[in-house]
Amino acid sequence: MTARPADLAARHAHHLDAALKACATREQWSPFKESPSSKIHGEERPAEGKARFEALLGRPFELDQPGTIGAVGHEVSPYTLEPLAIAYPKSDPDALFSAARAAMTGWNCLTSEERAGVCFEMAFALEEQAFANAHATMHTAGQAYLMAFSGSGANALDRGVEALAYAYKAMADVPRAAEWEKNFGRTGVVRLKKTYRLRPRGVAVVVCCATFPMWNAYPAVFANLMTGNAAILKPHPNGILPVAMAVKRMREVLTGAGLDPNMVLLAADEREAPITIDLLKHPACAIIDYTGSQRFGAWIEEHCADRLVYTETAGCNAVVLDSFDDMDAAIGGLANGLCGFSAQMCTSPQNVHLPETGVRADGKTLSFDEAARRIVDAITRRTENPARAAGLCAAVQAEQSLELISEVREKVLAAGGQVLLDSRPYAHPDFPNARTATPLVVSVDASQIDLYGEEVFAPVCFVIREASREAALENSARIASERGAISSYLYSADRGFIETAQDRFAEAGASLWINMDNRMPINFAAAYSDYHVTGLNPAGNACLADLAFVADRFRIVQFREPVPAAAAE
Amino acid sequence: MTARPADLAARHAHHLDAALKACATREQWSPFKESPSSKIHGEERPAEGKARFEALLGRPFELDQPGTIGAVGHEVSPYTLEPLAIAYPKSDPDALFSAARAAMTGWNCLTSEERAGVCFEMAFALEEQAFANAHATMHTAGQAYLMAFSGSGANALDRGVEALAYAYKAMADVPRAAEWEKNFGRTGVVRLKKTYRLRPRGVAVVVCCATFPMWNAYPAVFANLMTGNAAILKPHPNGILPVAMAVKRMREVLTGAGLDPNMVLLAADEREAPITIDLLKHPACAIIDYTGSQRFGAWIEEHCADRLVYTETAGCNAVVLDSFDDMDAAIGGLANGLCGFSAQMCTSPQNVHLPETGVRADGKTLSFDEAARRIVDAITRRTENPARAAGLCAAVQAEQSLELISEVREKVLAAGGQVLLDSRPYAHPDFPNARTATPLVVSVDASQIDLYGEEVFAPVCFVIREASREAALENSARIASERGAISSYLYSADRGFIETAQDRFAEAGASLWINMDNRMPINFAAAYSDYHVTGLNPAGNACLADLAFVADRFRIVQFREPVPAAAAE
Known part of the structure; x- marks a missing residue:
C-alpha cells in the first residue's frame, strides 16, 4: 500500500484548495507540466516514454480486471497505417457492472476529501505517463506530438481536476448533520437530530471519442468517482490504448490505496461487434457520459432517458467576419484554427460567414474575394512546408474524413460553388505513410445551407457569401441554435457590432470568442476558466464544468430522530 | 409602480441572507407567520380572509392574462359537495407560451438580487392572503383549516423561499467576469477578458396536485423565476382556486415592479378536456415541474425526455415497528400520521410492518395482536369525537378515495386478511355534507404484497405480519426502493437495529424518520432542513431543495476577447 486515502487527502489538500480557487476566479492555474521540453523533464523522460509506448505494441495489454472472456483490438495508427496489434481484454458487461457495484460499497465510506485525495493521486500518476500517453494518443487519434502531450495530457487532466473540484463543492454544500428545534405550541419545543448521507447514483458508462480520448473522459471519471459512482470506460475501437493505459494507472492507484480497483474498468470493443448499446442499456447503468457524434448523442438522449445523460457531441462552428484592427494577426489565428489537428476538434471553426460587401481592415475595405484570398494564403503558408504542416495539421484519424x-x-x-483551395495530402517528415490532408476551402452562397449546415468532420472550410455583416450574424447564430455550436468566432473592430453579436449569440445559446488572434490557438478551451458546451443548443449538455455537471450525480438520504430529553437539556 | 426591482432587492436582502443561512445550518427559520391565531393577526383578519374567499364564489375569476378563449371551472368543495361555480379563463396554449417567452426578455435583464427581491415581495404578498388561501385550499383540497393556513401557507411559502435561495446560490457560483492570462511561450503572454452570461432554459410548465396545490408549486415557480424562466401553472381541475389566487397575486407584484406580468400564467382546464399533455408537449415547453400520480409522472419521464423534468409523485411509505422507549407517545405519533389529512399526503405512512414475534415496550413484549390493537385504539380515540376527527382527518378530496x-x-x-378497524364517515361539526372517512385498518400477511405494495391514495393502513424485525426491515426497504417512498418510519429502542436500518434504507435510497412521537406531526417536512424526495426511488426526482433542483435550470454563455495591449499594461 503506497498511501491510505486519508494520507492522500492530506497530501493533496493544497491542490484541492487551489483548484477550488481557480474555479472561482477563473484565472489560469495548473498543477501539471504542459510542455514536453527536455529542459523541464530531463533528457531521458521523452525517450523513456516513447520506449514504454513501443513496449506495449504487438502483444496483449496486461489489465487485470474481472469478466475477461476473450480479446479484442484492431487499432491502426493514422501515422503508419500499421496495426498496433495490441490485444485488450474483451469483457462480459454483466461481470463489469457487478464488479463496479461491489466496489462502490467501500468507496462510499470515504470522505469527500479522501476521494479527492485519491483522484489527485490518480491525476499525478497519469501525468507521470504523459510521454507514453502522447505516443499512444498520436498513434490512435492522429494528434501531433505536442498536442498529444499537452492537450491530451496536462490540459485534459486539468479538466478532470476541475470536475473534481465542482463535485467537491456540490457535496460540500450538503451538511452532514444538523440540530433543528421548533416550538409546536401545546406540545412544547421539539428538538430533532438530523443526519444527511450522500449516496451515489450507480455505475457510470463513459463513452470516449476517437480524436480526444481522455479530454472529456477525465472530467467524467473524476466527477463520477467524487460523487461515489464507479466508471466503466468504453473507448472508441480505434482509440483504446490511451484509455486502457489510463484505466490501468487509475486501478493501480486504487489498489495502492487499499481500495477496490473496480471503481474504474475498461470495456473495449471492435467495430464489427460493438458493445456500447449493451452497456448503455444495461439495467445497472445509471449514468452515461458520452462524447462523440451528434447523431448517436441524440439517440442516447432519446432512448436512455431513464438514465442520467451527459453529452458532448459536435458543433457546426461559425466565424463571422466584419472588420479588423490587425487583420494579419486575426487571419493568422483563424488559419491556425482551420488547420489545427485537421479540424478534428469540437471547437474547430468550419463556416466563415463573409459579407459580400467585404470587410474593413487597416482603414480600407477589402472585397469578399480579397478577404477570402487572405484566408487561403494564410492556410497555404502553413501547409506548404511539410514540417510546419505536420506540427499543425497532424494526421487524419479516420479514412472516412478523406x-x-x-x-x-x-x-x-x-x-x-468554387474551390478556393484544394485539399491534398502533405508528406509527413517522420511518417511517410501518414494519413494527411490539408484543408479544403470552398466558397458557397448563404442560401446553400444544405452544403454547410452540418458539421463536416474533416479539414473543410466553407467561405459563405452573406449579404451583409448583419446577415452573417443572423445566419451563424441561427445555425448555432438549430444545428449546434461549441465555439463560435467573431472578428470585428466595431464595439457596437460586437455587443449586438453577443446579444444574438446569447439568445442562440452559443458562446462567442471575439478577435482571437495568432498569439494562441483560437479554440483553446481552458480548464477552470472557459465553460465548455452551453447545453442550450444541439451540441450537447455537458458543461465542463459547472454545478449542473455534478450536482445530480449524487443524492441525499436523510435520517432524523428526536434528541433525547437528557441530551436536550 | 409600488417599488422597482432594485428597491425590492434592498428591501429583502436580509431575508435572502437569512434563507441562505438556514439552508446551510438547516435550523428552523421562517419569515412567515405559521399560526392563524387572532392574537397574532388581530380579530379582523380571519373574518376578512373568509369574506375575501366567499366573494370569489359563483362568478368569473378576474385574471387579466393573454390568450383567453373561453371559461372553465367545475370545482366542487369536499366540505359542502357544492360547486364553487367559479369560471376561470380558458387559455390558448400558444398564446400563453408566446406571452411567457416575450416576458422573459425583460426579466432576464434583472440581477439575481433583483429577481430574489421580486420573488420575496411575491411571497409576502401571498402571505397577506393566507386566510383567503386557507379557505380556498379547504374547499378544493379538503384540508382542515389549520393545515390549509399553515401547511398551504407559511410552510409552503418557506419551501418556495428555500428553492429561491438554492437558485441564488447556484447562480452566485458563476462569476460574471474574469481576466485570464497565460504564457504561450514564443508568442508571449496572452491576456483575455472573459464574461459569463446566465441564460434561462425557456418556459416551465408547473403541474400542481389536487391535495396540496401550492406546496410543490411555490418551489417550482421561484426556482424557475430566479433562473430566468417563466412559469405556466396548470392546476388540478378541482384545485384551481388556490393556484389562480396565487397567480393573480404574483402577477400583481410583477406589474407593481414595472415588469411584464406574463412571467407567471395560469392554464386551467377541466377533467373532460384536459390540456396537460398539450402543455407538456408544446415545442416551447423547456421545463416540467410535476406533482401528482406515479403513473403520470413515469409517463412524463418517458415521453418528455427532451425537456428538463422534475417530479414528485407518490410513495408507498412504510413504518417498521421493533421496540419502544415510550410506546404511548410513539403510537400516538403514528396514529396522528395515519389519520392526518386522511392520509392524502405524499409523506403519510401506509404500511405498518409488524413482527409476528411482537414488539418490546416498557420492559415487556407485546404480541402482534396487542400491538395492532394499540394502533387501532389510538386511531379510534382520535376519530370518535367529530371535532377531533375534523381537525385531524379533514375531508377526503376525491370520491375515488372512498x-x-x-x-x-x-x-x-x-x-x-382481517379488518382490524373499519372506515366510516364521521359527522363533520361544521359541514354536514363533508366527504369524510376515518382510517381503514387491515391486517395482511407479508407475502400478500399485491395487496399493500402500492400507494393507496386514501386513509388505509395495512398492518403487515412479518416473520421478524429483520424481515420487516428488509421488506419495507425493498418496497421503498422498488415502488417508491418519500417518508419512511422506524420505531426502535435498539441503537444497533437503528443503525442497521439506516444502512439498509440508505442503500434503498429512502429517507427514514426514527422514533417520531406525538409531540409533532411525524410527517412534517421542514423547509431549509428536511430534504424532500431522494431521487433514488420511484417517488420522483425533485429534491426540495438541493443544488440539483436548480443548477440545470439555467445555463452559461461565455464571451472572451483579448485585453487590448494598452489596457494590458
Missing part, C-alpha cells in the same frame, strides 16, 4: 473531403468538393462544385 | 377504501376492504377480506 471521403468527406471528396464529397464536399463534389457537392460544392455541382452546386455552382 | 371507492379505494371499499376496494381494499373487499380484496383483503377475499384474500383472508
